[in-house]
Amino acid sequence: MTKKQPKIAVFGGGSWATAIVKMLSENVNEIGWYMRSESVLDHIKQNQHNPKYISSVEFDINQLFLSNKINEMVSYADYLIFAVPSAFLKEELEKLTTSLEGKVIFSAIKGIEPESGLIVGEYFHKKYNIPYDNIGVITGPCHAEEVALERLSYLTLACSDESKAKLMSSFLKSRYINTKTSDDIVGTEYAAVLKNIYAMAAGMAHGLGYGDNFQAVLMSNAIREMKRFIKKVHKMKRNINNSAYLGDLLVTGYSTFSRNRMFGNMIGKGYTVKSAMMEMSMVAEGYYATKSAYKIKQKNGAKTPIIDTVYKILYENKDPKIEFLKLSERLD
Amino acid sequence: MTKKQPKIAVFGGGSWATAIVKMLSENVNEIGWYMRSESVLDHIKQNQHNPKYISSVEFDINQLFLSNKINEMVSYADYLIFAVPSAFLKEELEKLTTSLEGKVIFSAIKGIEPESGLIVGEYFHKKYNIPYDNIGVITGPCHAEEVALERLSYLTLACSDESKAKLMSSFLKSRYINTKTSDDIVGTEYAAVLKNIYAMAAGMAHGLGYGDNFQAVLMSNAIREMKRFIKKVHKMKRNINNSAYLGDLLVTGYSTFSRNRMFGNMIGKGYTVKSAMMEMSMVAEGYYATKSAYKIKQKNGAKTPIIDTVYKILYENKDPKIEFLKLSERLD
Structure with a gap:
């Protein structure tokens, strides 16, 4: 019996979120993509690209599960990649009625949650009781614009549970993305x-x-x-x-x-x-x-x-x- | 009795040599400056600037002792700063009939002597028996062009004899040059x-x-x-x-x-x-x-x-x- 492939979702509609969806689309059959804006989602459905950020990137709509309902998306996914601006993280998470229990959360935010002063991993740990073994970080050096151009870039996937870092690495690695894992989430x-x-x-x-x-x-x-x-x-x-x-x-x-x-x-x-x-x-x-x-x-x-x-x-x-x-x- | 200030000379006519002469001119009353080209020296004497490199820098000719005779310059100086291209170092030094004994030699060359494959400090040590205590290095990060513009830059002066690094530091430090000393010449x-x-x-x-x-x-x-x-x-x-x-x-x-x-x-x-x-x-x-x-x-x-x-x-x-x-x- 082969292990079922976990479902992945990206949260955010900015350039970095869009770049991550693109990178995942090289390996993953179905990607969940949540963002607040219904009009942007509609545009993506109709035109196969994000109208506001790195819009040269074309998506195969059949590969995407798009939604502006955060609870729907959290229910859908096992691996949640957060790429919303840090200033909106709290507000977004306050919409949750669905439990985050058992979810693996990767932060691609690169910012501090302003109200608490916590980095995103700590925020999920302290406010939502996510164990550190289920928290990861996606980090560059990586401009989204160069991902769009498929210029060779390197990502580091950090998680104290190495197997999760490796799994995320396998989702993101492609001919233009090299990856490395680390256990240094903080x-x-x-x-x-x-x-x-x-x-x-x-x-x-x-x-x-x-x-x-x-x-x-x-x-x-x-x-x-x-x-x-x-x-x-x-x-x-x-x-x-x-x-x-x-x-x-x-x-x-x-x-x-x-x-x-x-x-x-x-x-x-x-x-x-x-x-x-x-x-x-x-x-x-x-x-x-x-x-x-x-x-x-x-x-x-x-x-x-x-x-x-x-x-x-x-x-x-x-x-x-x-x-x-x-x-x-x-x-x- | 105060110690006599040692005489300093710069060897080389390129942009980095010219920048070093400029930096020294902020602190040192008389600077020896050797280069091969007589016509460039003449131009400097008549027009107060190097016609070929960072020519916006004006010198006070009364502060300079200019010569295209390397032996004359070596006799003149106690501290010798070499800033010739590494490819010409051997040829230049072969002109010497004057002894380098007792001279303190600072390399600002940033290159390898191509024939021997040695860094400049090693070259002086091995070929001219200069003790390592009399060998130093002037290093950046420092583009000559920004020295010409008097944009704040930092130099490291390295010598195993700390007092010599400090002395060289005092010659070069100015309102637009910060300095640091090191004992890591290699x-x-x-x-x-x-x-x-x-x-x-x-x-x-x-x-x-x-x-x-x-x-x-x-x-x-x-x-x-x-x-x-x-x-x-x-x-x-x-x-x-x-x-x-x-x-x-x-x-x-x-x-x-x-x-x-x-x-x-x-x-x-x-x-x-x-x-x-x-x-x-x-x-x-x-x-x-x-x-x-x-x-x-x-x-x-x-x-x-x-x-x-x-x-x-x-x-x-x-x-x-x-x-x-x-x-x-x-x-x-």
Whole structure:
């Protein structure tokens, strides 16, 4: 008797969710795809692509089970991949009347749940009693846009239960996706969160007129800072230079398309936080991450000059020019 | 009685040599500057700038002791900073009739002496009996172009004799240059050499159509490979994520202006090695570095998939497309 293949569903309608559905479609016969917007779902049904994000990607509708009813989707799936913006996670989960018991939950969110200040894995564990063995993380370095172009990319699938990481890996691996598994769910998720803060810092530096030499020093300091921070949060043997940590930092910190870097760039150029948010008509994930990371580091005492600098600029209305001058003396 | 300030001279007429003279001119009353070309020296005397490299930088001629006689310059100086291309080092030094005894030699070359396959510090030690305590390294991340613009940059000064590293640091530090000292002359110099190979690899990947996701994975693997390589060559406690190692890798690997990356890009796009060299009318430092690094790794057994790949493409005429496909399976 062969084991029944578990059912998989992706939650979210953004570019990363869309990219994940595309990657799964290379291996999985039927993929559940939940998003709030009925009109977008209708568009996908009629036109085989997401009208708003990486719309060049064509789907085979017969492969998709589409729904805007979250309870229906949770009932349907055994493996749930969450890729909604962290700011909407709480609201989405509050719609649940269906139990999450026995479900395996992978986070592809790369953000902090703003109200609780928890990373997504912790949030599911603490608020929904999901055991850590049923919690996983999908992490890059991976821009959705390059998945759409089928440019070779690498994913790390982390779960303390290795068999689940391996299963998820087998769902996602394809001719343009290489995968690797890890048991460091806390570290990989924090790395995905913190890198957005460092991308903001890179954007601020750029906006302030610092150049490539400084950017290289900033990233070199950022990875050391990330290592110290994660070590305080969850001490275990990890190589911080693996793709899930350093690679993810670099792809975001060097991307001129990163929304976090763009947001930072505007701040560096003199926009207020409010006007930068309005201009972007969204809040960059790194904004919440900064507050939460700063609180955590205040408790655990990690030395985090870059996070501190970004926090002071975003939340204490400090002058980016002066704060970066001070920061530059603390970097080496 | 105060100690007499040692005399300093820079050897080389390229952009990095010119940038070093500029940095020194912030602190040092008189700087010796040697280069082969009499006409360039004449131009500098008459027009206060180097006509060929970072020519926006203006010098105060009264601060410079200019000469195209290497023996005169060696006699003049106590601290000798070499910034000639590695391919010309041997030839230049063969002109010497003056002794190097008692001189302190800093290498800013970032390359391997092609004939011997030695890094510059080793070359001076083995061929000219300079004790290691009198050998130092000046390393970035630092593009000369950004020094010209006075954009904040960081240098690492390495010497096993800490007092000499500190003295050199005091000569170079200014409002736009931060400095750090290190005792790892072998590691910092190898890092500066190897990063050119990785920049070539990054260029090849780009030329072959790989994207930013792959580039981040490549750099994340490159720093791990660099760590393994350097550890085999000279085992000591070092943080490979410090600016002199990771920062220098990043500034070159992500720079579209790097000659090594440009050279790699042409190879990736299908140029032969010969035609790429002709097109660039120069040989990128990484070309020699690849051969030498490959020989070293064959002896010491370091696992270096990226160096191996670049070697096979440059020296064994292998197809970049196929070699990068194989490499992509070895990266993670």
